Amino acid sequence: MAVLPVVKFGDPILRKKTEPVTNIQDAVALADDMFDTMYEEAGMGLAANQIGVSLNFMVVDISQVEGEDGRPLIIINAEILETHGQADMEEGCLSIPDIRATITRPAEIVLGYLDEDGEAQEDSFDGLLARVIQHEVDHLNGVFFTDYLTPAKRSLINKRLTEISETGAPSTGIIL
Numbered sequence: 001m002a003v004l005p006v007v008k009f010g011d012p013i014l015r016k017k018t019e020p021v022t023n024i025q026d027a028v029a030l031a032d033d034m035f036d037t038m039y040e041e042a043g044m045g046l047a048a049n050q051i052g053v054s055l056n057f058m059v060v061d062i063s064q065v066e067g068e069d070g071r072p073l074i075i076i077n078a079e080i081l082e083t084h085g086q087a088d089m090e091e092g093c094l095s096i097p098d099i100r101a102t103i104t105r106p107a108e109i110v111l112g113y114l115d116e117d118g119e120a121q122e123d124s125f126d127g128l129l130a131r132v133i134q135h136e137v138d139h140l141n142g143v144f145f146t147d148y149l150t151p152a153k154r155s156l157i158n159k160r161l162t163e164i165s166e167t168g169a170p171s172t173g174i175i176l
């Protein structure tokens with residue numbers, strides 16, 4: 001088991017769009033450590049650039065959440081092909097500790113990706129799983145959930161985001 005440090009807001013790697021994965025085996029080997037890291041931090045998803053690797057893959061597992069079932073997923077070279085509906089859900093982020101906010105996103109997505117065997121898949125996701133995957137796809141494109149906040153709400157967290165870039169954590173938490 002290898003728990004890796006999670007890269008925090010302010011590190012330029014998190015603003016950079018990741019490159020497509022070409023070596024599936026290398027990505028899958030790294031995904032093992034990413035699962036360890038995600039479970040240790042009680043997260044539901046983790047993008048490769050959050051552990052400092054600028055490649056397009058993520059790990060997701062919502063089975064730890066009460067009332068949700070599912071299995072650990074490795075999602076490589078993800079592309080959202082379709083979106084449907086709209087839902088509000090509170091989000092947090094391992095790279096932006098102690099800040100949570102309700103964000104509006106599509107309720108359902110159709111995702112094209114490669115699985116851990118390198119096989120092309122096209123699947124529909126809804127509910128919490130659709131939410132987590134969209135959050136991670138954003139990471140892989142250099143986007144944070146806080147980017148969706150209105151300027152008024154954003155002004156409430158700007159100081160905290162600066163604190164995270166400087167020390168890794170805000171002096172106080174907030175839920176918006």
Ligand SMILES: [Zn+2]
Pocket residue numbers: 092093094095135139
């Ligand atoms: Zn995140």
